[in-house]
Amino acid sequence: MATVSARIRLTRDLPTWLVYLQLGTFATFLYGLSAALPLLRDDLHVSNAVAGLHGTAMAAGNVLTGLLLPVLTRRFGRRALVWAGLAGMSASVVLIVLVPAAAATILGYGLGGGLGSMALYSAMAALSEHHGPAGPAAISEANGVAVVLGIGVSLLLSVAAQSGLGWRPALLVTPVLTAVLAAALGRVWVPERDRSAGGPHATAGRPGWRFHLAGAVLFCVVALEFCFNLWAAALFAANTGLSAAQAATGLTAFTVGLAVGRFAGGNLALRLPPARLLVGAMLLTGAGWLVFWLGAQPVIGYAGLVIAGLGAALQFPLALAGMITASGEHPDRASAAAPIWAGVAMAVGPLLLGALADGFGTSTAFLLVPVLIGLAVCGVLSSRTRS
Incomplete structure (x- = not known):
């Protein structure tokens, strides 16, 4: 196994770079709107509950995308869905920027989340199929590019918020990048299999239990990452x-870990079996969580968050790659089911942790993180043992 893995190579051709940049454009949307939410809440003078509906709308958009994606993929193909998703996502950003009303911004978050998810999962299915055994490495590296661009937009938004222009124009990076990318590389695409030859668009039987188990693992890792994104600053404080x-800077430490881990993970995924690497990544996140959870000094907390981010960096790419692998010759089945699992996790994970924090305190509630890690590890090991 180790000998075979060592021979895998990742070829970064022009279609690969196109998908990398498309995923990076999606990240400018996701990170930009996440960073803008507190500012948007202040501008609109709405409660935390109303502000929270923006995240709920994004999660609902993810789920709806998963339900519609199989039909849309068969009808239009991945290439059309990726570009239509990016265009619709960009239009949603413009709506949020131009219409300062809660109903419009919630709609923009929901539509943008759903359409962006359509582009995201269609592009990653194409990337995985294009690279075959190197698919997990390509997905990890693509997510590394995305995190870097996402961090850049978050910093740009922070600077713009303190300037005379305000924070809203910073969000327009997303539609500008979409337009530039379409103009420069609009004719490039990943070669797709012939639909009539059996491939990802062919009719298949019902998915097996390993496919559903891979979806449950994806649920756990997405819920875990969003728990850190939304609640780590509160525990840090x-x-x-x-x-x-001051505690909000802890999220930057976690995000730095994500960026470094996703670039490093691309090389590791070429050398190690994906399941073993995923378990190792989750154990590393568990170690970082423990350091962070016990740390009473800021420097220890920062260190724990960086370590947790390093581990979390590989979890979403590898869990998604696991779903694609479990789908057999039907990666579009995974690209349709993944946003459903991820959307539910985005809604349920942080909500459950928040409810636990209200009842037992933030520190106790953060024990949800090792529970999610344990469930995900059991899912991966169970699938491997019975394979």
Whole structure:
């Protein structure tokens, strides 16, 4: 196994770079709107509950995309769905920027989340099929590019918010990148299999239990990442005594870990079996969580979040690759089911942790993280043992 894995090569051709940049454009949407939510809440003068509906709308958009994606893929193909998704996502950003009303912004988050998800999962299915055994490495590396662009937009939005222009124009990076990418590389695409030859568009039987188990693993890792994104700053403040504004820098430490881990993970995925690497990544996140959870000093908290981010970096790419592998010759089945699992996780994970925090305190509630890690590890090992 090790000898075979060592011979796998990742060829970064022009279609590969196109997908990398398309996923990076999606990341500017996701990271930009996530960073803008507190600013949007202040501008609209709405409650935290109403502001939270924006995230709920994005999760609902993910689920709806998963339900419609099989039909849309058979009818139009991945290439059309990716470009239509990016265009619709960009239009949603323009709606959010131009219409300062809660109903319009919630609609924009929901439509953008659904259409962006359509582009995201269609592009990653194409990327995985294009690279075959190197698919997990390509997906990890693509997510690394996405995180870097996402961080850049978050920083740009922070700077713009303190300038005379305000934060809203910074969100227009997404439609600008979409337009530039379409103009420069619009004729490039990943070669697709002939639909009549059996491939990803062919009719298949019902998916097996390993496919559903891979979906449950994806649910756990997405819920885990969103728990860190939305609640790590609150625990950081509670543990160290930092102000809420100072503790928010902890999310940057976690995101730095994500970026470094996804680029490094591309090489690791070429050398190690994906299941073994995924289990190792989850154990690394568990170690980082423990350091962070116990740390009473800011430097220890930062270190724990970086370590947790390094592990979390590989979890979504490898879990998604696991779903694609479990789908056999039907990667579009995975690209349709994945946003459903991910959308439900985005809604349920942070909500459950918040409810636990209200009842037992943030520190106790954060024990949800090792529970999710344990469930995901059991899912991966169970699938491997019975294969």
